[in-house]
Amino acid sequence: MLCWFNGKYLDEKELFISPFDHGYLHGIGFYEHFRTYNGQVLLLEEHFHRLCNALNIYRIPMPYTIKDIQNVIEELWTAASREDCIFRLNVSAGRANEMLSPEYKKPNVIIFRRSLRQRTRGTEKNAIWLKTTRNSPEQPIRFKSHHFGNNILASFEVQNLETTEGFFLNTKGHIAEGITSNIFWVRDDILFTPSLSTGIVPGITRQWVIHAAKRLGIRVVEDIFFQHELINAYECFVTNSIEELVPISKVGRTRFLGEDGPIYQRLHQSYIDEIIQIMKRG
Structure with a gap:
């Protein structure tokens, strides 16, 4: 599966995150889940704003714009034969010192997709x-x-x-x-x-x-x-x-x-x- 990791397109087997990333050590990371419709995400701006709000509270910089994220989604959607999928935009805090009040400078940003199960809309x-x-x-x-x-x-x-x-x-x-x-x-x-x-x-x-x-x-x-x-x-x-x-x-x-x-x-x-x-x- 093709993924996007810190600005690069990589196969999932090439993805590695340090065990010292605070997303792993302390659970300091945030994400958004959404799906595409003909390659477009409904309410993407709202998803992005909610994610950035969480990152701001925990003093984690977001190095990419919403336009960057939109472009990545379109690329991954195209790579998946234009099949609509579920996407996860994940930001972990990255490496930092072990002390309290850490300074986060280089978060790890990943976007990956998974298949969308076909479910009849409105099924109870x-x-x-x-x-x-x-x-x-x-x-x-x-x-x-x-x-x-x-x-x-x-x-x-x-x-x-x-x-x-x-x-x-x-x-x-x-x-x-x-x-x-x-x-x-x-x-x-x-x-x-x-x-x-x-x-x-x-x-x-x-x-x-x-x-x-x-x-x-x-x-x-x-x-x-x-x-x-x-x-x-x-x-x-x-x-x-x-x-x-x-x-x-x-x-x-x-x-x-x-x-x-x-x-x-x-x-x-x-x-x-x-x-x-x-x-x-x-």
């Missing part, structure tokens, strides 16, 4: 309530970082993440997020989603859904919620940048409208319309 998933508690982030807002142990532990509770999502509660018992997604539900024609204060990732697709719902005249409530508030809903869906908007048919014994949910259908169609527009630019 089930969900379960996880026994693993959502841990608290190191800073007020959670970043997409190398600190992924909590998600790995949670994934052991789910037999198949292709068909089932796990729903986290945080340490206070509040609904948080899925293992790989953000959570939404509908009751009384109101769209509910947990607040960022619960320690969730500020998902790019999550934010798009909130803005789209408001444009469509749907009331959105971001707040702190307990399990019973989702159990009393009649629609539920999850979001991420790879699977888009995924309807949930049930969580535990509670059943939802799934793909027939009217608010889900409106938002899902709006998202498809966005995809069509970006594909036209490809």
Whole structure:
């Protein structure tokens, strides 16, 4: 597989990172996951901004521009016979001294791709309530970082993440997020989603859904919620940048409208319309 590493195109077998990289030693690294549509990335600017925000907090320089990243994605997409893929843009802190307050000067930046599994858009998933508690982030807002142990532990509770999502509660018992997604539900024609204060990732697709719902005249409530508030809903869906908007048919014994949910259908169609527009630019 062809990858991009610190400005060079290399085969994956040629990639080597020092064991003294703080991404390995201390988990100091951040990433973005996204997919292409006809070689284009939906909401790439938002992904790039979220990554740079995390890097800035940890005083890690980003040596490349969004245009650089876009060009690399197009090159790797072309090298993959123009087959749309999942891409990971990964930045680890690089080598630095072992002391606290390290000075990061040369991060390692990697972009690689993997195949996109063909999944019918709008296919329902089930969900379960996880026994693993959502841990608290190191800073007020959670970043997409190398600190992924909590998600790995949670994934052991789910037999198949292709068909089932796990729903986290945080340490206070509040609904948080899925293992790989953000959570939404509908009751009384109101769209509910947990607040960022619960320690969730500020998902790019999550934010798009909130803005789209408001444009469509749907009331959105971001707040702190307990399990019973989702159990009393009649629609539920999850979001991420790879699977888009995924309807949930049930969580535990509670059943939802799934793909027939009217608010889900409106938002899902709006998202498809966005995809069509970006594909036209490809």
